[in-house]
Amino acid sequence: MASYTFFFNPMSRALIAQWAFAEAGVEPGIALVEWDNKPVALLDANPMGKLPTIIHHAAFGDRVVSECPAICHYLAEMEAPELLPRPEEKADYFRWLLFAAGPVEAAVTNRAMGWEPKDAKQEMTTGFGSFDRTIDTLARHFADHDHVCGDRFTMADVYVGSQVDWGLRFGSMPALDSLKAYQARIQQRPAYKASLGAIPES
Numbered sequence: 001m002a003s004y005t006f007f008f009n010p011m012s013r014a015l016i017a018q019w020a021f022a023e024a025g026v027e028p029g030i031a032l033v034e035w036d037n038k039p040v041a042l043l044d045a046n047p048m049g050k051l052p053t054i055i056h057h058a059a060f061g062d063r064v065v066s067e068c069p070a071i072c073h074y075l076a077e078m079e080a081p082e083l084l085p086r087p088e089e090k091a092d093y094f095r096w097l098l099f100a101a102g103p104v105e106a107a108v109t110n111r112a113m114g115w116e117p118k119d120a121k122q123e124m125t126t127g128f129g130s131f132d133r134t135i136d137t138l139a140r141h142f143a144d145h146d147h148v149c150g151d152r153f154t155m156a157d158v159y160v161g162s163q164v165d166w167g168l169r170f171g172s173m174p175a176l177d178s179l180k181a182y183q184a185r186i187q188q189r190p191a192y193k194a195s196l197g198a199i200p201e202s
């Protein structure tokens with residue numbers, strides 16, 4: 001049996017975990033999920049029924065991980081320590097990994113669903129402030145850093161890079177120069193080409 005079960009559908013964020021598995025050099029056992037007929041094993045593992053969800057069949061027992069950024073980091077911890085941040089990289093690694101999972105994800109999805117904070121008071125209590133503040137902050141980081149942690153690719157780039165790649169491809173993020181340059185860099189990764197890179201351009 002493979003050491004991981006990977007609940008997967010190619011039209012989903014599971015592609016981010018597929019990229020993370022590829023970067024970690026791990027071939028999981030794929031459990032293909034049809035949206036209208038979710039397997040009981042998925043719902044048992046993750047009552048949200050969301051993808052990606054993985055089960056690690058570890059020596060210490062089965063462990064479930066959901067949420068793309070958690071899966072990316074877990075796979076680096078378990079399988080690919082070279083993709084973990086070095087001490088001097090940890091601040092950028094965790095800051096931008098969680099910035100992408102929180103403010104960026106919320107700013108992009110709220111806008112896609114037609115909601116924006118309507119005034120300064122709402123911006124103060126909304127975690128992402130405003131779409132423009134969030135995207136400008138992300139873009140400023142990549143104006144003078146090649147990757148999340150500077151020169152070196154780490155597992156955080158799989159998640160942050162996926163958010164940027166997805167946003168630029170589908171027009172849910174503005175095509176700012178620093179974001180486009182970052183996207184071009186991460187698209188060179190062989191593991192990217194085998195996962196997100198397989199999605200046709202819209």
Ligand SMILES: N[C@@H](CCC(=O)N[C@@H](CS)C(=O)NCC(=O)O)C(=O)O
Pocket residue numbers: 011012013014048049050051052066067068069
């Ligand atoms: N917070 C989750 C979001 C996962 C998510 O929303 N996945 C979607 C597909 S892209 C899903 O599984 N939708 C199926 C459903 O909600 O029933 C993550 O980052 O992994």
